[in-house]
Amino acid sequence: MTVSKRVDPRVRTGRALRAVIVTILAVLFLIPFYLLVRNGLATEQDITAPDWTFFPRDIQWSNLTDVFADPNLPLARALLNSTLIAVSTTLGTVLLASLAGYGLARIPYRYANVVFYAILGTLMVPAAVTFVPSFVLVSTLGWISTLRGLIIPTLFSAFACFIFRQYFLGFPKELEDAARVDGLGHWRTYWRIVVPNSRPVFAAVGTIVFIGAWNAFLWPLVIGQDRESWTVQVALSTFTTAQNLNLHELFIAAAISIAPLVVVFVLLQRYIVAGVERTGIDD
Amino acid sequence: MRGRGGAAAKGGQDGQAGEAGGSGQGSGAGRLRRFRGPQNRNLWFWAFVGPFAIGLALFTYVPLAWSVYLSFFDAHNTVSPTDFVGLDNYVSMLGDHAFLSSLGTFLLFTAFIVPTTYVVSLALALMVNRLRFAQAFFRSVFFLPTACSYVVAALIWKLSIFNGVRFGLANTVLGWFGADQTAWLSTSDPPWYWLVIVTVRLWLQAGFYMILFLAGLQRISPRLYEAAAVDGARPGWQTLRHITLPQLRATSVAVVLLLVINAFQAFDEFYNLLSDARGYPPYARPPLVYLYYTALGQEQNLGLGSAGAVILALIIAVATVVQARWFGLGRKED
Numbered sequence: 001m002t003v004s005k006r007v008d009p010r011v012r013t014g015r016a017l018r019a020v021i022v023t024i025l026a027v028l029f030l031i032p033f034y035l036l037v038r039n040g041l042a043t044e045q046d047i048t049a050p051d052w053t054f055f056p057r058d059i060q061w062s063n064l065t066d067v068f069a070d071p072n073l074p075l076a077r078a079l080l081n082s083t084l085i086a087v088s089t090t091l092g093t094v095l096l097a098s099l100a101g102y103g104l105a106r107i108p109y110r111y112a113n114v115v116f117y118a119i120l121g122t123l124m125v126p127a128a129v130t131f132v133p134s135f136v137l138v139s140t141l142g143w144i145s146t147l148r149g150l151i152i153p154t155l156f157s158a159f160a161c162f163i164f165r166q167y168f169l170g171f172p173k174e175l176e177d178a179a180r181v182d183g184l185g186h187w188r189t190y191w192r193i194v195v196p197n198s199r200p201v202f203a204a205v206g207t208i209v210f211i212g213a214w215n216a217f218l219w220p221l222v223i224g225q226d227r228e229s230w231t232v233q234v235a236l237s238t239f240t241t242a243q244n245l246n247l248h249e250l251f252i253a254a255a256i257s258i259a260p261l262v263v264v265f266v267l268l269q270r271y272i273v274a275g276v277e278r279t280g281i282d283d
Numbered sequence: 284m285r286g287r288g289g290a291a292a293k294g295g296q297d298g299q300a301g302e303a304g305g306s307g308q309g310s311g312a313g314r315l316r317r318f319r320g321p322q323n324r325n326l327w328f329w330a331f332v333g334p335f336a337i338g339l340a341l342f343t344y345v346p347l348a349w350s351v352y353l354s355f356f357d358a359h360n361t362v363s364p365t366d367f368v369g370l371d372n373y374v375s376m377l378g379d380h381a382f383l384s385s386l387g388t389f390l391l392f393t394a395f396i397v398p399t400t401y402v403v404s405l406a407l408a409l410m411v412n413r414l415r416f417a418q419a420f421f422r423s424v425f426f427l428p429t430a431c432s433y434v435v436a437a438l439i440w441k442l443s444i445f446n447g448v449r450f451g452l453a454n455t456v457l458g459w460f461g462a463d464q465t466a467w468l469s470t471s472d473p474p475w476y477w478l479v480i481v482t483v484r485l486w487l488q489a490g491f492y493m494i495l496f497l498a499g500l501q502r503i504s505p506r507l508y509e510a511a512a513v514d515g516a517r518p519g520w521q522t523l524r525h526i527t528l529p530q531l532r533a534t535s536v537a538v539v540l541l542l543v544i545n546a547f548q549a550f551d552e553f554y555n556l557l558s559d560a561r562g563y564p565p566y567a568r569p570p571l572v573y574l575y576y577t578a579l580g581q582e583q584n585l586g587l588g589s590a591g592a593v594i595l596a597l598i599i600a601v602a603t604v605v606q607a608r609w610f611g612l613g614r615k616e617d
Contacts, residue, residue, distance in 0.1 A: 015415065018410055018413065018414070019414070019416075021410065022410050022411065022414060022421055025407070025410075025425070026421055026424045026425070029424050029425055029427070029428065029486065029490075030424060030427075031452075032428070032431075032436065032439045032440075032444070032486065033427070033431075035439055035443045035444065035452065036435070036439055036443075039442075039443055047443075047450065048448075048450050049450060050449050050450060052449065052450045052451075052452070052455040096334055096335045096338065097335060099331045099332070099334070099335065100331060100332045100334075100335035100336065102331055103327070103328050103329075103330075103331025103332040104332060107324055107327050107328045107331060108324055108328075109324055109325060109328035112328065115332060115336060118336075119335075119336065119339060122339060122343045122344075124599070124600070124603055125343060125347065125596065127548050127550075127571070129347070129350070129592045129593075129595055129596040129599070130343060130346045130347060130350070130592075131571075131574075131575075131592075132350060132353075132574060132578045132579075132585060132588045132589055132592050133345075133346030133347065133349040133350035133353065133589065133592070134342060134346040135578070135579065136346070136349060136353070136585060137342070137345060137346050137349065152338075152342075153342045155338060156335055156338040156339040156342055156343070158339060158343075161335060186327045186330075186331070187330075190331075211429070211430055214432070215431075215432035215433070215434075217432065217433060217434055217550070217551045217554075217555075218550050218551065218571070218575075222575075222579060233432055233434040233435075236434050236435065236438060237434045237554075237555055240434075240437065240438050240441065240442065240555060241555075241558050241559050241560060247442060250438065250442070251438070251442075251443075254434075254435045254438050254439075257432075257435060258430065258431055258432070258435055261430040261431075262427070262430055264430075265427065265429075265430040269423060269426070273422075273426070273494055
């Protein structure tokens, strides 16, 4: 942009107006995050004071460590469970869905389309319809309140498979042909050529799955019935519906629970955006 | 380069498949090689797709079939019922005022949330797309709530913003203008709880759909706008209506479909915003919340819950087909 360029004053007003609106909206979008941290670091009196103030009068950094000492809120255990579940769900989903997506996209098979539509069809089956019988199935297997029950049924994401298939359909065939000439079979072509050249899509799907697994609520609520198997979301929810609660504890626990995601998010945001943009979801 | 050892050590899937298919085919290195080689496409296809397809069948198709089976039985607290009751569960579900009202809640919720999220996320995308500074920053800010869970968001909304007492943010701000305090979540006349439920989902989801729209906007050729300017179209409403929106048609179809699918799944925010130590209030139960309490609550009536799930599935199937026809989904763009 050169300064000398003349701009229609109406256009300039429009731009300024847009900048103002977008800034106000950004502040509104950030306020909930601020409230989370504000209440988490405030004293109980400060949160419930009738003359509410935007900035807390008194910042209590000790809230950060105190919350782990409360025997009623098993935060450390819940964070451990959530981490185990989110990490294994992510690895398992990405592995299974990418293999299936590659097979569907790249290995010619007479009934490949039938299999693909059978997989795609499950996308139309909402969780509302399967959660009761899935619960029944998992309880028949004796998996209630186990990590198995919390992880394994969630590993088969038709959505992730669909995204990988779309991506691999567009993967340059020349690379694979070169691998074939070198005598590599499907398996080694996949691991040595395809995976290393597809990192962005793996990162994007992985991040989306990780966020989903970390934030999942209904399934962990239904399956994780023992305190010992609570995820962080279930633990927090149990306390928002409880009668006697320490607000500052609840808020700092919630802030701690979103911290890992915000880190993942900030580090990998580029990939998520790129991944969403190239999934071909709207093509 | 590693030799065949590398291929042989590539894990259990091949080993198992080799055993299963190998019997009755004779033996010998030649056969083994052909068996493993890229020639045997069926085997390779299933080696890649099989584990996923089997898991999906087990955890989606089997529960679906089981649900239909259970819905014909009196299944209290048991998963292997013996009392066949025919269509009784369906009859009592369809005659149950609470179930019908849960369907009504869902329809109302969808009618609210789909157009609202569509307009807000499109507006955000249009504004961010035309920003001349800090575009990445604003995009991140609007996208960041995607990382937040419904549980945490509901906690902030319920206990900090729309709390029914004065220390809640909404009542504090309204108090500056002399407004009375409102018990947002327990007022059903007027239904203020809708405001809470809609804004929480809007905050969490608008950024994600904004990204989809941004991707769509970036694919529109600048030449189209130039041509429109030559034809005398004023920037703003006219170009939006005649260029941008038609060019975003494919994105819009995808966004609306995703919004409707997600609205069907609504559970987290209703449960976390409205239930408390005393239970769940009788108003505003979407189907998923209703089924949760029917099947897994006090009564554990799995037969009734399954019948409700099957009815819901049929409604969704019909709605999806109608929607697909309506938008011409699957029709190739020309």
